[in-house]
């Protein structure tokens with residue numbers, strides 16, 4: 001059976017959920033071989049094996065952290081040459097897309113980004129994408145070279161399928177470009193203790209209607225009552241009420257949770273682009289004409305300062 | 321020596337229009353008004369600021385696109401860029417990101433550059449891959465997704481806000497930079513700028529000028545194929561209630577019914 005390379009997204013060996021989704025999807029095409037760069041391969045290997053990795057190709061070097069993107073491309077290219085895979089799957093993060101893009105140029109292969117589903121086809125893997133602010137759904141294939149495909153978070157439910165997951169060292173010779181862009185310093189983001197926005201099963205977002213940073217705790221309390229991540233519209237972010245890392249939409253994160261709750265958000269096309277594929281959509285907005293109501297499964301026309309606290313209280317008391 | 325800045329800008333269908341696919345499953349560019357991708361305005365803005373801070377700089381805006389893409393170039397010129405290059409060829413119809421990056425790379429080599437500035441993603445395709453591909457093809461550093469950028473002493477520095485961390489980056493010129501919409505509001509063209517833009521030079525190049533064969537680009541040369549494009553079924557109309565004092569409780573009831581509580 002053909003092998004499929006899966007690029008592992010992890011924090012010091014703690015494998016992030018989108019990688020487990022990739023392993024699950026990779027099994028539809030072939031045998032997943034995970035590529036783990038940086039520290040923690042031995043820790044990660046157990047999880048990767050549980051989700052179907054037959055092999056874990058591991059490389060660790062300071063270059064991965066000290067220089068931007070290119071060292072990782074060099075390593076993925078080395079893995080590609082070692083394995084001759086049927087496809088290469090990479091998580092659709094900002095960095096993941098850049099790694100995939102450069103690999104595709106290097107190996108002379110076509111690339112598909114932001115797939116939301118993947119199936120085996122007669123002429124290679126078929127990727128489903130959602131385009132034009134999710135108003136269309138397309139099915140595409142790579143027609144030249146080895147398909148390089150980036151896959152969005154929440155595209156599949158991770159399914160365990162234990163395999164060997166043998167760790168093998170991957171030899172990487174860094175090219176001249178590898179040290180071109182130096183990471184001079186790095187300030188890690190403080191953890192909020194809430195789920196990762198793109199991975200969360202539930203997202204609660206606030207917009208201009210929240211009317212001030214001082215009111216965002218209202219959104220956070222609702223999110224916490226549901227174990228949800230917090231999102232924000234660009235209007236709320238531009239006003240400085242919430243960090244840009246939490247922005248949902250075209251120039252922020254694209255989310256696809258089981259449940260998306262929008263409070264005080266009008267539903268502009270650029271916002272919809274980042275949340276329209278959510279399974280269930282709920283909105284609270286005082287304007288009955290707000291375009292967000294065209295998308296909802298359930299909408300409340302009302303003042304969020306009344307509705308949100310009542311909802312939070314009701315959830316908290318029901319959960320007891 | 322003058323700092324040669326080239327800004328890559330794309331002409332895209334208006335996102336607020338009714339965008340759809342043509343019969344050959346390429347983006348239909350006929351029925352929807354086009355414009356300079358809003359995200360590329362940020363790239364033009366940063367180029368203008370870098371040029372203002374430099375002793376001597378020249379800004380060229382570069383696009384690969386149909387005849388109408390001249391509108392995007394004019395807009396960038398009216399914001400203050402000095403000259404424009406338009407790569408236009410019938411054989412380019414249907415070119416994908418790999419092909420576009422090939423044409424842009426050849427055009428950049430043809431025009432000459434010290435600093436290439438792109439937007440973070442085009443607002444239509446939105447892959448966000450062209451800047452990385454350009455850096456790979458040109459063999460120069462990639463300093464991408466910057467929300468802050470500065471050029472000094474032959475070096476480009478900037479801040480990249482990633483998911484896990486915020487990084488300070490540094491690379492020597494020549495380099496490919498891309499900037500996000502957090503990099504700073506783009507200026508509006510002034511009346512004077514609009515008038516001046518009419519007199520600024522726009523050079524047209526075709527594939528043969530760049531030494532590219534027709535089969536390397538276009539729909540037939542594409543590395544990917546779209547087999548199906550289906551309009552997403554409209555979401556079935558949901559329940560909408562007006563809050564009469566119990567809106568929060570009604571919503572909780574709905575969420576409980578859906579097993580979210």
Ligand SMILES: Cc1cc2nc3c(=O)[nH]c(=O)nc-3n(C[C@H](O)[C@H](O)[C@H](O)COP(=O)(O)OP(=O)(O)OC[C@H]3O[C@@H](n4cnc5c(N)ncnc54)[C@H](O)[C@@H]3O)c2cc1C
Pocket residue numbers: 206207208209210232233234235236247248249250251252253263264265266267268269270271274284285286287290302303304305358359443
């Ligand atoms: C290139 C580009 C990229 C963009 N990218 C993004 C993006 O990634 N994400 C994004 O979100 N936007 C993006 N935008 C901006 C987008 O066009 C909208 O401007 C933005 O989404 C509006 O945010 P909003 O819905 O919070 O604000 P508004 O549109 O001002 O809506 C606020 C809503 O709150 C309601 N409201 C007010 N008070 C209350 C109250 N007390 N109770 C209940 N409801 C209330 C109002 O009725 C209104 O509907 C982008 C724009 C461009 C041009």
Ligand SMILES: Nc1ncnc2c1ncn2[C@@H]1O[C@H](COP(=O)(O)O)[C@@H](O)[C@H]1O
Pocket residue numbers: 328329330331357359360363382383384385417420424437438439440441442443445446447448449450451
């Ligand atoms: N046809 C094009 N002409 C000029 N620049 C482009 C073109 N396509 C993409 N770009 C540049 O590459 C960036 C990223 O585009 P994309 O990878 O298509 O999302 C854009 O913001 C532009 O700066």
